Amino acid sequence: MPTHNNELRHQRNLHDTLLQVNHLLEKQKLVNALVRKQDTPRHELVQSLVAKQHLVELKHKLEQLHPADLAFVLESLPLDDRLKVWELIPVEKYGAILLESAEAVRDSLIANMERHQIIHVAEHLDSDEIADLMPALPKDTVFEILTQLDSQNREQVQSVMRFPEGTAGALMDFDMITVREDVNLDTVLRYLRRLGKIPHQTDQLFVVDRNSIIKGVLPLTELLIHAPDDSVHDVMRNEFISFYTDDSAHEISQAFERYDLISAPVINSHNQLVGCLGVDVVVDFIDATLQRERLNQAGLEEEEDLFAPVWKSGRNRWAWLALNLMTAFIASRIIGMFEDTIEKLVALATLMPIVASIGGNTGNQTVALVIRGLALKKINADNFLHFFFKEITISLMNGILWGSVVGVFALLLYQDIRLALVMMAAMILNLLIAALAGVFIPVGLSKCGRDPVMGSSVMLTALTDSMGFFIFLGLATIFLLPH
């Protein structure tokens, strides 16, 4: 395999790396165990040497890894192994690793760091990175770190921390290069060479005036293709996309995706350049959203450290279960209202779950489409009715289709045409309710400024369950019982 992508090889074979790490840890533990057993000094010496040798091997292995990969390895290890490995990693890498690793794991690592270590780590980070770590750090350490920063960095850290999470202000960093529009490209080129370092992910320089008001952007590509004696003013773009500090991460990622941006300036209400956003932030945000939704949809409040103590993981899941239990109780009480009916016609008990569950499934399909439509702003005042009636029609169509299927099912089982008709009617009605709820619950939630992704599905299922039982058993009471 070509040497040039051995970094990637790590990334691909992280699994193998993990196995090796585990293997070395095991060996070393084993040897230590032996040491304890055999207490003749000579043995001990030999064994502990062997043990050391394994640690050295492990240390070497770890040194080759990219911080992101180290974060991965640490996340995949049980707490005690995790800490053992952590101590083998050179402190210079701590900062990068903490920034890369999942919150739960990050906390477990910081909890086991000496205060002076934390401060040492902070010294090697950019102010926006420090700001990212701050929430995870103990109060007093935070204070000490801030006092040790020079005024400019302290200001930056504080400004970033001031902005609410998920806004441009909180996501931005300060790795940007600014130039004036009256100089020529040659000056810029010489300036860059003098700098000797251009921040990662810089694809454009920002053109600002004396009051750091943004005038335009100078893409590196333009800088490269134009004659050195052209002036920045002639080459720079004054049609470009910028963000205000209070723009939401969602808006930002949509713009980056729509317009294929790599970086963008962040400005304040006076059009002064205050920071910049890189596509890496956006990629992380979109991916984090994907991960969070997967968990939230299952009612997990936060990502769990796979090796967190049981009670902690348990708590993470209770709120959701309690909620679902309540809805289940309600459904149960609604069935309770019809106990006499069920007693007289027990077939109802076997058929009622069908009405409820199909209602829930169709409703959730509508919810998914509405949420998507809302997220992409594709559902609006003009087409809402069109969309709404379409969903109603589909649910009617489905109701008649699946209603007849279950009707036939009921007929075959119980040779009772009236029961079959009640079953069919209940299906049609519950599917209509499912469509109504599937449209109005997410729309309502987002009208109230809540995220429809959370909660829509629970509320809908609660409704379709209860109504499913109510309609079916209600109709049965009216039409199937002798009066």
Add this chain to the structure above:
Amino acid sequence: MPTHNNELRHQRNLHDTLLQVNHLLEKQKLVNALVRKQDTPRHELVQSLVAKQHLVELKHKLEQLHPADLAFVLESLPLDDRLKVWELIPVEKYGAILLESAEAVRDSLIANMERHQIIHVAEHLDSDEIADLMPALPKDTVFEILTQLDSQNREQVQSVMRFPEGTAGALMDFDMITVREDVNLDTVLRYLRRLGKIPHQTDQLFVVDRNSIIKGVLPLTELLIHAPDDSVHDVMRNEFISFYTDDSAHEISQAFERYDLISAPVINSHNQLVGCLGVDVVVDFIDATLQRERLNQAGLEEEEDLFAPVWKSGRNRWAWLALNLMTAFIASRIIGMFEDTIEKLVALATLMPIVASIGGNTGNQTVALVIRGLALKKINADNFLHFFFKEITISLMNGILWGSVVGVFALLLYQDIRLALVMMAAMILNLLIAALAGVFIPVGLSKCGRDPVMGSSVMLTALTDSMGFFIFLGLATIFLLPH
């Protein structure tokens, strides 16, 4: 608002844009209606002039929009309006719009394009873009487009089309600049100026030898900070990440995210540079995954054109509903086995849905964690057992906790301690089953090379429902009925 982000303003106020477009369409329709009514030639002339005037206004509005935004507008319009607007858009923009718009909408547009239009559009696209459109185009047109391409482009198109969807080969494009390692930076700079254009999202040049075997990469930033008389060989990086044509989009997006890449070379098994990948592709891929999962989890096979005909949308949802109906039938039959028991003790009918639904909910939480663990390769042979027993313990804990809650609930309702105990026991057992299934179903699916995101949840719910009813009613039959 600063002029420099009026592009962004479009993006932000796409909603308003949409309203304006709709408004103009309405006006124009209205006028045409009038024209039809009043048939005195003079009136007609006036009216049609007014109508034209609105169209001109609309046309002007559309010309200002970015292709991505035009795609958005088109997607948000009912078919007839969509086609009317489509005809007002300058043909030069067609290609970009088709590439940006959702499949369903893209098809509706292409279906209404003249063959010569399509070919004209293709002429203005890069070969990788043509390859992206090909699947959506009618066969004969594809052939004609291929014949009109020069040999190099035809080869590129065909090579891209040859690679399976979702691989580096199918995603790569050919907008890259290559240099030799023996020249010095000044030569490179002059070469770039001569080129006069550097492809969008170029952050590095690729260094290849005569046989186009890749030797290293030359980041633009390095090119800018080093002295012009340095040689490429001294400045280039030979530690960099590249992809093979058969690497999966998932691997690629993980690497881009992990290592904050902006572009990466795609090589064949001989290490020859064959194409390159940009971060924009990755952003689109991650976002597409997010959108697809939202739909799939609700059992929608594909994204629906909000304005697709009802029957078409209906079909999109049937497979899932049929599947769920089957599982519901099974659950129903399991209840059916215990009709006598229910007849004797109707309380069971009201309580049984609780056991089933809580089982489903806890199981799906486990599923979500396992799927995540698998996706990030965090669950592996070494820690599987650890993780497995943890889930079992949590489910036991939850079982006892929630089991007692529902037990008390049952006790209060029916003053029957034995019923309460049966309820509690059933909860504990069903939660254990939920944990087992929650771990083994996704693991099993991915062992069989299937995507656990699809199907895991249905299978689990089917199981927890059926078993929930079976265990609860079974225990009740054994312990609560007089023998």
